[in-house]
Amino acid sequence: MQVILCDSAEHVGKRAADIVEDYVRAGSAVLGLATGGSPSSTYRELIRRHREESLGFSDVRAFTLDEYAGLAPDHEQSYHTTIRREFVDHVDLPLENLMTPQGDVSDLAAEAERYDAAIGAAGGVDVQILGIGANGHIGFNEPTSSLSSRTRVKTLAGTTRRDNARFFSDGEVPRLCLTQGLGTIREARTALLVAMGANKAEAVRAMVEGPVSAHCPASVLQLHRRAVVILDPDAASLLSLADYYREAQEMNDELGLSARSGGFD
Numbered sequence: 001m002q003v004i005l006c007d008s009a010e011h012v013g014k015r016a017a018d019i020v021e022d023y024v025r026a027g028s029a030v031l032g033l034a035t036g037g038s039p040s041s042t043y044r045e046l047i048r049r050h051r052e053e054s055l056g057f058s059d060v061r062a063f064t065l066d067e068y069a070g071l072a073p074d075h076e077q078s079y080h081t082t083i084r085r086e087f088v089d090h091v092d093l094p095l096e097n098l099m100t101p102q103g104d105v106s107d108l109a110a111e112a113e114r115y116d117a118a119i120g121a122a123g124g125v126d127v128q129i130l131g132i133g134a135n136g137h138i139g140f141n142e143p144t145s146s147l148s149s150r151t152r153v154k155t156l157a158g159t160t161r162r163d164n165a166r167f168f169s170d171g172e173v174p175r176l177c178l179t180q181g182l183g184t185i186r187e188a189r190t191a192l193l194v195a196m197g198a199n200k201a202e203a204v205r206a207m208v209e210g211p212v213s214a215h216c217p218a219s220v221l222q223l224h225r226r227a228v229v230i231l232d233p234d235a236a237s238l239l240s241l242a243d244y245y246r247e248a249q250e251m252n253d254e255l256g257l258s259a260r261s262g263g264f265d
């Protein structure tokens with residue numbers, strides 16, 4: 001796992017965008033897109049590079065991580081609408097290349113299986129952007145999720161529903177969702193997690209420096225071949241090996257190693 005310590009949310013976005021850009025410029029990239037506030041600065045920076053530095057997404061395919069059950073794709077708070085509003089509609093990624101699990105189907109389990117298979121049929125995800133929940137979830141894999149789980153129906157934790165209530169005008173967050181599993185996420189060639197803010201500090205500590213445990217689902221990234229964790233000072237505030245992460249990053253920067261070239265673990 002590579003830990004990159006940044007000065008601000010904007011800095012986090014730039015470092016994350018560097019890794020995504022590396023894959024996009026290589027051609028025919030498959031991106032894994034996360035919703036939530038954490039990747040906002042990454043998407044802003046990618047949109048800026050699209051507008052000002054001709055970073056093109058026309059041959060990119062994208063899969064989102066998760067979706068609320070019961071919400072149609074065009075619902076204001078569906079993750080399909082959210083990722084379009086935050087990113088996809090601002091670049092030249094063709095809409096038919098955006099894949100999201102469909103939350104308003106009658107057979108959610110079949111939809112989960114279909115979605116997992118579609119990721120495999122696309123050749124897998126090259127770089128999966130991730131945020132982390134305050135309870136350590138990635139996607140909607142709540143604590144005690146199987147570390148080998150596939151895309152499936154999950155019940156949302158009460159804390160997650162409370163955290164996300166701010167996005168719903170009536171405060172009514174669905175109780176069920178579809179989410180890529182931890183086993184699915186682990187298959188992405190690079191896992192790129194961004195976290196900001198003091199309310200993520202404990203989850204970040206458990207993910208990076210705690211034991212691998214379903215109690216903190218994000219800790220499964222310790223088993224990933226190329227996991228990169230990019231943090232602002234508040235999110236990194238409880239890490240005990242911060243000096244080492246800084247030294248390692250200086251060396252990686254000096255050697256010009258990137259996630260795609262696989263120059264670190």
Ligand SMILES: N[C@@H]1[C@@H](O)[C@H](O)[C@@H](COP(=O)(O)O)O[C@@H]1O
Pocket residue numbers: 034035036037038039065066130131132133134138139140160164
């Ligand atoms: N399902 C999403 C996750 O993909 C996201 O990473 C996390 C953190 O959200 P935020 O980035 O808004 O703090 O919780 C949400 O519920």
